[in-house]
Amino acid sequence: MKLYIAEKPSLGRAIAEVLPKPHKKQDGFIEVGNGDCVTWCIGHLLEQAEPEDYDPRYKKWAFQDLPIVPSEWKFKAKPKTKKQLATVKRLIKSAGVVVHAGDPDREGQLLVDEVIQEAKLSKTKKSAIERVLISDLNPNAVKKALSKSKSNSEFMALSISALARARADWLYGMNLTRAFTLAGQKAGVQGVLSIGRVQTPVLGLVVRRDEEIANFVSKPFYEVTAKISKANGEQFEAKWQPSEACTPYMDEENRVLVKGLAENVARRITNQPAELTKLDKVPKKQNPPLPYNLSALQIDANKRFSMSAKQVLDICQSLYEKHKLITYPRSDNRYLPNDHYYERSDVLAAMVNNKGCEEQLVAEANTTLKSKCWNDKKVEAHHAIIPTKKSLKTAQLGHQELQVYSLICRQYLAQFYPAYEYSQTKAYLNIAGGRFIAKADTIINMGFKVLFKSKKADSESKVQLPILEVGEPLHCNEGVVHEKSTQPPHYFTEATLLSAMTGIARYVKDKEIKKVLKETDGLGTEATRAGIIELLFKRGFLQREGKSIKSTQLGNGLINTIPVHLSLPDRTALWESQLTNIAQKNTSYSQFMTPLESELSDLIDISQSVNTNALKGVQAPKPFKKRAGKGRRKSTSYKAKAKS
Structure with a gap:
């Protein structure tokens, strides 16, 4: 008998649909016409044991017990899916061939592998396990995927990578949550201060942005535009480019801060001849955006x-x-x-x-x-x-x-659709010794952009220059001073926070780390980012105001209490890089885990002497109640487990 193990019932039904009929629906599996069976997990059927499962004394939180590092890791059945776990294990043991049909990602690989491991198969049976990768639940696509099965052993490194991530998250989240919650109690915080290797750096991004906005002091700056006319009456505008001589009167972004300087330039160029010294016309092309992840x-x-x-x-x-x-x-x-x-x-x-x-x-x-x-x-x-x-x-x-x-x-x-094609034109002018530039884009072919038309794009396309030639007579009718103000950064929205998580290298200063991060997926994974953001709301660290996402007093207090490096993205994104290396067989499980275990002791020592003034008078949420549920493994309690 061949046994197919899907990650979810929906995938199990899709697999059964393309197998021989008639089908017999049994309790927790489907028997197909040729005697083969299809069963399924319901997300993770197993979960990591809690600290108190290793030793009852860990039920009470105490500094002297930290760090808690299991010498032998344990899994236990999730209460609500014990029956399905028993069904899958029984079928695995009686199967001639097992086909792993978990979702095609790191977590999907581990999810089924851990159940197979729990069934304690012989080495011979384990080596014969097949792996199918199904990304489309329609019958033809499922048939094609089933015909392209590979050996599950080819994906063992992916499973080890997922296991390393889950265990490292358990060690990091559970130990540091206990340590800093105990530290917070000294400041009068009666509740849980959860720490997670992804959630805490995400919170750090928001807190630092909020502080930057709160401390922002707006400064006025000045721009000058020249209103230019051709001999035939056609008009356009050019913008002043301050020279090096103006540097003492500008900020680090080359904005002029002295109004008198701008007004002097505007007076000097008014009613003066303008010389077109150079004209650049460069063809540009923009290819269609890739399909979505x-x-x-x-x-x-x-x-x-x-x-x-x-x-x-x-x-x-x-x-x-x-x-x-x-x-x-x-x-x-x-x-x-x-x-x-x-x-x-x-x-x-x-x-x-x-x-x-x-x-x-x-x-x-x-x-x-x-x-x-x-x-x-x-x-x-x-x-x-x-x-x-x-x-x-x-x-x-x-x-x-x-x-x-x-x-x-x-x-x-x-x-x-073809590429978007346009011509980028730059006209360089000299007016009364000052340098001015006029820019415009001329659309040649809208290409794929006809699919993404917007009011902004339409308005931008109306900015055009008249036909110009180097040396032709031009006249500056007027110089106009524009007073503007520097603006604070925007509060994060869901879109910009997701963008920050995926492009986390932008927020890292160290050049070597930045280089590594550009090659990784950023903070969290595609499957976990949405849950991490929601978790921060549920735990009272973030709040929504319209589209804006802001930190709460609790979130701000936590980030300003823990060591800075715990709230920076460097560590967690480097973890992802190391986990990818495990999946690609370039790094071992122990090379990743051993340094983490030794580092935990130092972090726990720091937590005992940390300054908790930022948490005084702050209300923390109530402890998170353990909640068993369907789907992939979730953080079910204070322990800030795997995906936190």
Whole structure:
């Protein structure tokens, strides 16, 4: 008997659908016509043991017990899914061949592997386990994936990487949460101060931005524009470029701070001849944006529809599991395998049928084009999020589902539109010894941008220059001084916070670390970022004001109490880099874990002497109650577990 183990019931049903009939629905699995079986997990069926499961004394929090580092790690069954765990283990033991069909990512690999490990199979049976990667739940795609099974042993390093992450998060979050909660009690905080290797640096980003805004002092600065006319009466404007002689009167961003200097320039150039000394006209091209990964989709959906990251992920899961209209949504990849190119006509037809895109826009697409998104070398466990070939018989999508589906469709459709082409013109002028520049872009071909028209783009396209020639007579009619003020940075929104998490290298000063971070996925993963942001709201560290995300008094107090390096992105993003190296067999599990274990003792010592003044008078949330639930492993209590 061949046993297929899916991550969720929806995937299990999709696999069974393409296997021989008749089917017998059993309790926790499906038996198919040839005697094979399909079963499933319900997210993680196992969870890491709590400290008190190792030793009852750990139920009471005490500095002298820290750090808690298990000598032998334990898993335990999740209470609500014990029955399903027993079913899967029984089927594993009686199966001739086991097929691992977890989701195509690090967590999906571990989720099924840990259940297989719990079943205690022989080495021979373990070596025969197959692995299938399914990213599209439609029957033809599932059939194709099942026909391309590989040995599960090829993915063992990915599983070890996921295990290392989960255990490191447990050690880091549980020990430091206990340590700083105990420290906070000295300041009168009666509640839990949770620390997490991702959540705390994300909170740090918001707190530092809020402080920058609060401490910002606006400064006036001045710009000068020259109103220029040609001999035939055509007019345009040019902007003054201050010379080096003006440096003492400018800030670090080359803005003029002295009004008198600007007014003097405006007087000098008024009613003076202007000389066109140089004219640059450079053709430019912008290729279509790549199809979405999850973060890019969440950012766009927040900008367009004010959806939270969690809303977008939940909608995507519905589009993937319930409607089967999109491919696997928790992807961090923006490229597609070449095989998908040959399905483009069917996908485009489905998009029109499902109201994901206007028929006219699809008709105007050039399906002979092949953008750079089709690249086998850039695709690993999963690929970009795109529409599937599934056509709905009747309109079944809700309003928000259709909004997200339409974004995904349009991004895919852009791959069959030409590049946006324009000419960038710069005119360099000399007026009364001062240097001025006039700029304008002239659109040559809108290309893919016809799919993404906006009022902003329309207004920008109206800025044009008249036809100019070097040496032609020009006249400056007037110099105009514009008084402006420096502006504070904007508060984070869901879109900009997600963008900061994915592009975390921007917030790192160390050049070597910045270089490493540019090659990683940033803070958290595609699958966890939405949950991390929501967790910070639930724990009372962040609050929403309209679209803005701000830190609370508690969040601010925590960041200003713990050592600075715990709230910086350097550590957590470097972890992701090391975990990727484990998955790629460039680093071992012990090389990652051993330094962390030794570092914990130092951090706990620091927590006992930390200055807690920032927490005095601050109200903390009540302790987090343990909550068993469906889906992937969640932080179920104060322990700030895996994904925190």
